[in-house]
Amino acid sequence: MIITTVPADIAEAILEGLTPFFNRHKGVVFSTDIQVSRVAKLQPPG
Secondary structure, three states, X not given: OOOOOOOHHHHHHHXXXXXXXXXXXXXXXXXXXXXXXXXXXXXXXX
């Protein structure tokens, strides 16, 4: 299981990259919009 929070354009690229894998293998992908209340926790340091 992989859980990640990314902007919509990056999520789209990730899903496109997974397409060949799921064309050959069974699996499930869930994608949903979220709201982040503590943005500082998700930003890389620096």
